[in-house]
Amino acid sequence: MANNTTTYRVQRALTEPEMTAITAEIDAARDTGGILAAVVRTVFGALLATIGESLASYGPGHKLDPRQFAVPATQWTAISEACTNRASAFGARVTIALELVNVMPSSYDDPSAVIPSRPTVDHRPYEHVLTVSREATDVIAACTRHCDALARHFGEHSREHRDAASSWQPNLALLFSMDFGAATSVRRDGDLSLLVSCGSGFTYGIIFHPIPRRCARAHCTAVISDDGTARTCRRDDLACEDGAHVPAYPLDAPAPGSWSFHS
Numbered sequence: 001m002a003n004n005t006t007t008y009r010v011q012r013a014l015t016e017p018e019m020t021a022i023t024a025e026i027d028a029a030r031d032t033g034g035i036l037a038a039v040v041r042t043v044f045g046a047l048l049a050t051i052g053e054s055l056a057s058y059g060p061g062h063k064l065d066p067r068q069f070a071v072p073a074t075q076w077t078a079i080s081e082a083c084t085n086r087a088s089a090f091g092a093r094v095t096i097a098l099e100l101v102n103v104m105p106s107s108y109d110d111p112s113a114v115i116p117s118r119p120t121v122d123h124r125p126y127e128h129v130l131t132v133s134r135e136a137t138d139v140i141a142a143c144t145r146h147c148d149a150l151a152r153h154f155g156e157h158s159r160e161h162r163d164a165a166s167s168w169q170p171n172l173a174l175l176f177s178m179d180f181g182a183a184t185s186v187r188r189d190g191d192l193s194l195l196v197s198c199g200s201g202f203t204y205g206i207i208f209h210p211i212p213r214r215c216a217r218a219h220c221t222a223v224i225s226d227d228g229t230a231r232t233c234r235r236d237d238l239a240c241e242d243g244a245h246v247p248a249y250p251l252d253a254p255a256p257g258s259w260s261f262h263s
């Protein structure tokens with residue numbers, strides 16, 4: 001505290017009863033907005049009381065700046081974890097993490113601050129209902145086959161196989177995750193790509209990006225398609241004058257590339 005150069009309007013540890021009341025109100029929230037409202041009401045209610053003020057004095061014309069208040073970092077983390085945990089009931093773990101930044105106070109280092117112990121409650125719904133269209137099941141199978149084909153062609157330890165497999169596996173696991181809600185619908189979005197709609201309203205894509213098959217000869221900028229046709233981006237871009245392009249990977253090889261998450 002002594003070496004902290006920032007001056008806050010209130011900088012103190014929350015008491016054990018205050019921490020208990022804060023997490024109880026967060027646990028009772030019925031939606032994402034309710035969680036944020038509970039944080040503002042309980043955390044700033046307690047901090048403002050220290051200087052004889054109350055939230056009633058603040059409103060649209062007189063905004064409370066959360067950054068002018070500070071609580072110990074360990075308490076900050078405990079409150080934030082309670083919010084994220086509660087948000088998993090609504091598939092809003094990611095949303096709440098983004099929104100908390102705007103409503104939480106600042107933090108400072110105070111290892112002696114009290115964190116009341118409390119039972120761990122799993123707020124997630126009991127089941128994740130995953131609906132996969134039949135075309136999407138084909139895509140998932142094709143993605144796995146594509147990784148296997150890269151291993152066969154380029155080698156198990158090749159960069160081509162590692163880049164593809166290491167990007168496909170976490171994205172496949174993400175389909176099963178409940179971070180975005182408990183009802184997820186998966187649809188085809190191309191031969192090797194998926195479109196995912198989540199119960200929370202969040203939609204994302206798992207998209208395969210093939211590496212263009214460039215010509216491997218010096219000073220040539222041509223890209224060669226699967227049928228062997230070579231093209232440059234602009235007509236006057238440099239390309240092999242003899243037209244004898246050397247594809248960076250064979251025409252009949254599976255396309256190297258990787259999957260990425262797009263929201």
Ligand SMILES: [Zn+2]
Pocket residue numbers: 215216217220221222239240244245246
């Ligand atoms: Zn070339």
